[in-house]
Amino acid sequence: MSDASQIAAAPNLPRMDRTQVTVWAMALLPIAVLSVFYFYPLIRVLLISVTEPTPGFGNYIDIFTSSPVRKVLSTTLWICVVSSSISLMLGYLLAYAIVHATGRWQSWMLLAVLLSFWVSILIRAFAWIALLQTRGMVNETLQAIGLIDDPIRFIRNPFGVILGMVHYMIPYAVLPLMANMRTIDTRYVPAARGLGASPFGAFWRVFLPLSLPGLISAGILVFIFSIGFYITPALLGGGRTTMVAEYIALQVNETLAWGQGTALASSMLFVVFTLLIVLGRIVKFRNMFGAA
C-alpha cells in the first residue's frame, strides 16, 4: 500500500475506494447466486400473484373471501397458536431447569436438547407414525395390557400435527429462553425471598417479569417456525388437517392455481417479516435490562 505510484496508476480510484472495491468484489458471487436463485424467483412469485389468472389483486381478495382458503388459514392459525404455546411452556420449564442445574447436569441436559437437532424432520414424522398409528407400538401396548379396547386415533388429526410440531420446536424455544435466563442475576430471587416473597411469589414477581423479553422473543421465533410447517402436517395430519404450506403446495402442484398459491405465499412472507421486525424490537428491549 505504501507504493504511491501504484495507487496513482489505479484509474480514477482514490485510496479509500480500493478497499471498497475489494469488499464489493468479494460480495459479488453471493449476490449473483442470491439474485438468480432467490430474488428472481421471489419477484416472479410476487408478480404471478398479481397477474394470474387476471391482472389485479383478486387473488389477495380471495384469501379473505374464499371459504376453503379461510378454513385452511383458521386451521393454520389455531394449530400454530396451540403448538407454539405448548412449545413455549415446555421450553420455559426446560430452560429454567437447565439454567438452575449444577455444572455437569447442565451440560448433559443441554446435550439432550441439542440432540434432537440431529434427527431430520422427515424421520421424526415417520417415527411418530410408527409409534402412534392404529397398529403402532403405543396402541398395541395399551391394548395388550388391557387399558383400551379399541386403538386411539393419535395421528391423522390435529393432535398428531401439534405433537409433531411441538417436538420439533421445543429446542428453538429453549435456546433463546436460556440465553435470557442466564442474564438474570441469581441474587434476585433470594432478595425477593428475603423481602417476604414465597418461592412462587419470588418467581412470579421477579423471575417471570425479567424473563418476559426472552419469553416474547422465543414465542415469536417459534410462531414464525410454526407457520411454515409442511412435512409434519402433511404426514401426521394425513390429509385431514391441512395447513397453509401444504395448501400452497397443493395449489401449485395439483390444481395449478398458481395465482392463488403465490398470493398465499406472499402473504405468509409479509406476516413473517412483520413478526421479525417486532422480534427485532423485543431483542433491543431485552438489552435494556442488561446493565443492572
Next chain:
Amino acid sequence: MTETQAPSGVMIQRVVKQYGETYALKDVSLDIPAGSFTTLLGPSGSGKTTLLMSIAGFTRPDAGRILANGRDIIAMPPEKREFGMVFQGYALFPHLTVAGNVAFALKLRRRPRAEVQERVKRALDLVQLGHLADRYPRQLSGGQQQRVALARALVFEPQVLLLDEPLSALDKSLRADLQWELKALHARLGLTFVYVTHDQEEALSMSDQIAIIRGGEVVQSGAPSALYERPKTHFIASFLGRSNYVEGRVSGRNGTPAVVAGPHVLDLPPGADIPAEGNPVILAIRPEKIAVTVDSGSGPGLPGCLTAWSYLGASVTCRVATDLGEFHVQLPTWQAAFEPREGQALRLHWPPDAGCIVRDDR
C-alpha cells in the same frame, strides 16, 4: 421510622455447615445482642458469608440452633424470618423503579396503597433519595443503589438487618461517608445490625461487637477496642491492624511475670493470663505503643538501629532493627523528638501493659 417492637437479638448455638468434605462452619456459637451493631469479620472463604446466609435462611446448617426472640428459626424459610437483607451488589430488581423496589416488601404484605406510598416515601427520605423515586436502578450511581437497597430492606421495619459486604463495590471516599451514615442510621433506628465484611477498618469503625471468623470458627468476639488491645491469637493481632512479635519464654523473676527473649527480659502486666514458667510465648506489641529515644549508649529500653522510615503526614513509621528482629514503630509526627537518619542508634520503650501474649495460630 418508629419501632413498634423491641428489636430482637440473634443467638447462634453450635452451628455446623459442611459442603462435601470441607467445613464452611464448624461449631460456631455467637450471641448477637438486640440492638447491637455486630460485624462478622474474616478473610474471604472464612465462612462469614455462610454464617450470614444461615441467619438469613438461605443456607440450612447441618446442625446447631439459631434463635431469634427465643425461638429456633433454623427450619424457617427466609421469607418468614422478617429480617431485612442488603446483598452484596445490592440485587435491586431491574424491572422496577426505585419506589417499586422499596414498595416490594409492602406489596407482598398487601398493605393499603396509601400506606405503601407513605412508607416508601419515608424510607427513601431516610436515605435521602426521595427525589429519585421514579428512576430505574441502572440509572443510579453505586452509592445511590446502595441506599436504595438499604431503604428496601428497612421499609417493612424488620427487627434485624443483615448486610453482606454492602460497601465493597464503592470507591474509598464514598465508603468512608457511608460508614458514618450506616452508623448514624443504626443509632437512629435501634435495630440489630449484622454486618459482614473483610475490611478491618470498616469493622473497627462501625461495630459494637466484632466476631472474627477464620476457617469456619469464631476465633474471638468482643468490642472493637477489646479485640484490638487484647487479641487472643497471632492471627487476630495481625488481621486487626499491625503488630510486632517477640518470641520468648515465660519467667517468674522476683514474682513479676516477664518474657525472656534472647538477652532481654520484657516485663508483662501483672494479672494477665500468663502460661506457666518456662513455656514458649509470643508477645505482641502494637507499633503505636512504642516510644523511641535516641540511644545514649546505656539505660533502659531495647537498643536498635533505624533502617528505614516513611513519612505519612500525621505519623512517621520507622523500621528499627534490633536483636529481637525488626520492629515497626509508628510515631505521631508532632511527637517525633529526633531527626530520622539511617543507621541512627535508638532505644525502644513500652510500658508492660502495652504487650499482649497471643496464642500461636500462624
